Amino acid sequence: MVHTRGMDGPSLSGPLEIDLADRGSPDEPIERSLIKALPSAVLLVRPDRVIRYASPAVRLLLDCEPHDLVGRMFGERLHPDDLPAVNAAFRRIVHGTSNHESISCRARFEDGTYRWRQLVGTNRTEDEALGGVVVSVQDIDSLMETAETYRQQSLHDPLTGLANRALVQDRLKGALLRARRHDSRLGVLYIDLDGFKEINDNHGHQVGDEVLCEVARRLTTRMRATDTVGRLGGDEFITVIEDLRPALAESDARRTAESVEGLFATPMRLSTVEVQLNASVGVALSDGRDEPAVIMAEADLAMYARKASNRRRPLVSPSS
Numbered sequence: 001m002v003h004t005r006g007m008d009g010p011s012l013s014g015p016l017e018i019d020l021a022d023r024g025s026p027d028e029p030i031e032r033s034l035i036k037a038l039p040s041a042v043l044l045v046r047p048d049r050v051i052r053y054a055s056p057a058v059r060l061l062l063d064c065e066p067h068d069l070v071g072r073m074f075g076e077r078l079h080p081d082d083l084p085a086v087n088a089a090f091r092r093i094v095h096g097t098s099n100h101e102s103i104s105c106r107a108r109f110e111d112g113t114y115r116w117r118q119l120v121g122t123n124r125t126e127d128e129a130l131g132g133v134v135v136s137v138q139d140i141d142s143l144m145e146t147a148e149t150y151r152q153q154s155l156h157d158p159l160t161g162l163a164n165r166a167l168v169q170d171r172l173k174g175a176l177l178r179a180r181r182h183d184s185r186l187g188v189l190y191i192d193l194d195g196f197k198e199i200n201d202n203h204g205h206q207v208g209d210e211v212l213c214e215v216a217r218r219l220t221t222r223m224r225a226t227d228t229v230g231r232l233g234g235d236e237f238i239t240v241i242e243d244l245r246p247a248l249a250e251s252d253a254r255r256t257a258e259s260v261e262g263l264f265a266t267p268m269r270l271s272t273v274e275v276q277l278n279a280s281v282g283v284a285l286s287d288g289r290d291e292p293a294v295i296m297a298e299a300d301l302a303m304y305a306r307k308a309s310n311r312r313r314p315l316v317s318p319s320s
Helices: 026-037 084-092 142-155 165-182 197-204 205-224 244-266 294-309
Strands: 041-045 051-054 100-108 113-124 132-139 184-194 230-234 236-244 278-286
Touching: 026 132, 051 197, 084 100, 084 132, 113 142, 165 184, 165 230, 165 236, 165 294, 184 205, 184 294, 197 205, 197 236, 205 230, 205 236, 205 244, 236 244, 244 278, 278 294
Parallel strands: none
Antiparallel strands: 041 051, 041 132, 100 113, 113 132, 184 236, 184 278, 230 236
């Protein structure tokens, strides 16, 4: 770590009793009160990352007393996954490549949970009174929770909670890459409900929604935790199964597809009615060298061929 002040600068050893106002200012009492009243906490951090000052607001924002931070290393209470980026930003400030950095990270509280905080660092190493980096700490936990909620909503079907088409395609892209890298196979199962329209027409959309949620529950229960289960829209579902051994990929995928069709042998007992429906499943296999849209289209064609033959046609696409 490069220290930016020489021997003729202020001493950087020991804890610092400091106010961030100009000494001797007639407005000093007001400035002291303002610092205490700020909704954000303020840290003064030496170039070697030792904390010299912590404002009273750290009690709320970092769940500790100010004196517990003074003399400790900056970053000790941050999430390990966030620390490299925070340290890199701090180095850029100290080395002079950036005078101002802002970064989001998670801070550990006494109960072991982590809360999102925004750190804004400003280079004040040349300031006679400060001689370090001033870091403000702001609470962005609610903001990050809201952003995560929106992200989840944008990637999941709002009715069933399953992955939507965008998330399925993204996961399929990753699964294809892993299959190619590990010389394994993956299967895409395209699932269409038989008789769903009649249930919707006869019993209404509320019952139809219950059916879709029950289908989602049965599929999720049947598939492995590592498999992707998604709803593409309407009464069409999809699953992506990975890590199939090349010699057994077709038989394993066929067996899985047959078990999925078997999930519908039991009637669905809903809130007001009991219904029975079936499903047609088409399977496409890949060694990882296909585009997501291509492998999904192959599974879709295999599903429609099976549906048209009243589930007498093979489940696996002949081009797989």
